[in-house]
Amino acid sequence: MIIEWKYKETEPRTLKAFLKEKKVSKKMLAKVKFSGGQLQVNGEEVRVRHTLNAGDTIRMSIPIEPANPHLKPSEKSLDILFEDEYYLIVNKPAGVASVPSSTHREDTMANRIRGYIEKKQYMHKTVHVVTRLDRDTSGAMIFAKNALAHSMIDQNMRKQEVEKLYQVIISDVMTENHSFIEAPIGRTTDSIITRKVRIDGKPSLTEYWVEERFNNATLVKVKLHTGRTHQIRVHFSHIDCPLLGDDLYGEKSGYFYRQALHCSELTFKHPFTEQLLQVYAPLPNDLNELIEALRGK
Structure with missing residues (x-):
């Protein structure tokens, strides 16, 4: 595959500095150098120490x-x-x-x-x-x-520049329309799977908005500001509002077989086109049916 950029700056700079700005890692450059890839400027093969000038065309082919x-x-x-x-x-x-x-x-x-x-x-x-x-x-x-x-x-x-939004159903009625859950998360001492809030855990921040309240549950939109394992499930369990159907951090539901958790939206700047990309994932049938059932209760 060949990636092409146009150098538009007026001040000269090294190809290495340019590629670093484009988030091309040292590991990737090593693959290009030693595994069959190539770096070219204006059609000629160059090394990363090459100096770029305004109008130069940079082409990088990456190994198959x-x-x-x-x-x-x-x-x-x-x-x-x-x-x-x-x-x-x-x-x-x-x-x-x-x-x-x-x-x-x-x-x-x-x-x-x-x-x-x-x-x-x-x-x-x-x-x-x-x-x-x-x-x-x-x-x-x-x-x-x-x-x-x-x-x-x-x-x-790693820089938290990919925004992930989730829709979850909480097995309780949330009172606040918008709030944060900030509590450090770490491993439990007796399991390699489960996590819990603990004072020596990693900083963790979850933001949420109430979308709809039912008699005994709440539909909530959630944004992760950190990316810890099981973060949403652990945080809502920590405030005594576990996800409906989450038998790992709450109680097994008699009418819903899994944790009511869905990643509904991703937003990020496309690393190559630099355009803002927003992708929506509609709720699956089981969650839509669950919401309709909760509305009828």
Whole structure:
């Protein structure tokens, strides 16, 4: 794959400084240098110490990425929300794991993306998972189509420049229309899976808005300001308002089989086009039916 930029500044600068500003990592540059890629300015191969001048055309070709032989392709269909030559954003159904594990090996979202890549015969075969969701959480997931695209959006993620909004149903009636939950989160001492609020945990901040109240539950929109494991589930359980159906941090529901949690919106500046991208994932049928049932109670 070839990425092209136009150098528009009037002051000269090194190619290395320019690529750093474009969020091309040192690891990516090493792949370009040693694994079959190439850097060109105005059609001539150069090194990163090359000085750029106004009007120069920079081209970077990145090495072809083979498929992981241990990741089996799945032919299950995808609900595609957005796709271009750099990113693929899909609406993950509940009950499907994001990546393979000892208990879920062959039909995860990564397997489905691998199958989609083969079907489309894309040049780069490696599956790059940018954002993950718990198996029983539905909603928008981002995949990158090559290592450079992954590296660039990952830097946005680390700087909290990818806004993620969720819709959740709380098993209680929330009184405040808008508030924050700020409480540090860390591992529980007796499990590698569960997390809890603890004084020595990592700083964690969750913001929420009430969208609709029911007799014994609340539909809430949630924004994560940090990205801790199980953050939404842990924070709402911490204030004694666990997610409906969340038997890990609350109580098992008699009428809803999973945590009522859906990643409904992603907003970020596209690392390549620099355009603001907003992607919406509609609520799945089970959550829509749950809301209608709650309205009738």
